[in-house]
Amino acid sequence: MISGKYTIIRSAEPDDAYAMWRLYDPSRPRSFLLGPSREVMIPTQDEMREMLARRDVIQGSFFAIEDRAGEVLGCCVLRGAKAESDFAEVVVALTDESSYDSPVADEVYEFLKKLGFVDKKLNKLVAHCLCNETGYRAFLVRHGFTSDGIQREMVYTKGRYFDLESLSLFNNARTGGGNGSAVAAP
Amino acid sequence: MDLLLRRPERPDLDIIVDWMGDPEFRHFLFGDSEQRPQHMGQQMLGVMSSALALPMSSAGNLLLEDPALGTVGLVMLHEVSWRNRSCFLGLYLAPTHRTPEIISRAIETVFAYCFEELNLHRAAIRVDATQPDYGVACERIGAVREFVFPGHAMRDGKPVDVIGFGVLRVDFDARRAATAGA
Numbered sequence: 287m288i289s290g291k292y293t294i295i296r297s298a299e300p301d302d303a304y305a306m307w308r309l310y311d312p313s314r315p316r317s318f319l320l321g322p323s324r325e326v327m328i329p330t331q332d333e334m335r336e337m338l339a340r341r342d343v344i345q346g347s348f349f350a351i352e353d354r355a356g357e358v359l360g361c362c363v364l365r366g367a368k369a370e371s372d373f374a375e376v377v378v379a380l381t382d383e384s385s386y387d388s389p390v391a392d393e394v395y396e397f398l399k400k401l402g403f404v405d406k407k408l409n410k411l412v413a414h415c416l417c418n419e420t421g422y423r424a425f426l427v428r429h430g431f432t433s434d435g436i437q438r439e440m441v442y443t444k445g446r447y448f449d450l451e452s453l454s455l456f457n458n459a460r461t462g463g464g465n466g467s468a469v470a471a472p
Numbered sequence: 473m474d475l476l477l478r479r480p481e482r483p484d485l486d487i488i489v490d491w492m493g494d495p496e497f498r499h500f501l502f503g504d505s506e507q508r509p510q511h512m513g514q515q516m517l518g519v520m521s522s523a524l525a526l527p528m529s530s531a532g533n534l535l536l537e538d539p540a541l542g543t544v545g546l547v548m549l550h551e552v553s554w555r556n557r558s559c560f561l562g563l564y565l566a567p568t569h570r571t572p573e574i575i576s577r578a579i580e581t582v583f584a585y586c587f588e589e590l591n592l593h594r595a596a597i598r599v600d601a602t603q604p605d606y607g608v609a610c611e612r613i614g615a616v617r618e619f620v621f622p623g624h625a626m627r628d629g630k631p632v633d634v635i636g637f638g639v640l641r642v643d644f645d646a647r648r649a650a651t652a653g654a
Contacts, residue, residue, distance in 0.1 A: 322551070323551050323552065323553040323555075323556070324551070324553060324556060324558070325553050325555045325556060326555075373624075409623075410623070410624075412621075434619045434620055434621050434622070435617075435618045435619025435620060435636065436618060436619065437596065437618050437619065437636065437638055438594070438616070438618060438638055438640060439593065439594055439640060440556065440558060440594065441556055442555060442556045442557065442593075447556075447593070452619055452621070454621070454622070456622075456623075
């Protein structure tokens, strides 16, 4: 558990199932909802609880974010970090879109950055956002992520297609080096 | 002329086993790491049988054949989403058939298959920056260079950029119609 100035970040537990499930709001398309085939997935609360009970899956990768009063504000995830790969995907899912422009989100980012680059010794963090996630994208860019490009009309939901943007942050970029991004952000 | 795409048959196993000697084929099958829990034979069976489930599943392999040259390579369709009507493609060509002309025909064939047979809305392929012929072939059929992942894949211990080319069906069809009318 990491206790910060604005948040408490801790491993998610089965009892967080309802709070986490509320993040899966199908009326608000978000990259966070996408499964392996980039399809919008909405788990049931039971599935959520079952997933959070699997320590092998979530240990060290799926975290609940609470405010100082103990209310769950969202979750953050470090997906796919393995010893043989030198990158992982970061996800920051906050219930309130405006929270991405707040010290809460900055504190979550600092936690994920340390987890990825220092604890797991990764070379790169990647993130994705749909074209409607302007607040989330601005949050990523503010923390040094640069666009790798946009996959056009990648995700179908709510009766229309959404573009999916990929962003990345290299460890050497974080420490002042370049990351060699070849595609300009839109 | 388009190449043919077909499901692998049992006699094709000999060809696929021969390809195992090619580092590029092993990379095509296993990615950056060759340390897989599955026995190589199981991987082969996976290649042979995966297309059977393609109408339902999210991945499948098909052989590429030229009427005159025989089997020239293998196509892997993965991340197939029937909801988004999209997929990613992987393309392997045997070393003797890795020419700009066959690469170009193969790219055109597999994208046409995605749109005209699988009725997809979008198809994309990831190409190493070290494979410029593949990129040229993609751009020739109207694919858009959508993303570049810097240093994303390891080749011989060195990081190389991975380039993603995407095609929307509407663009592919319009280009084909324009080409036919020219």
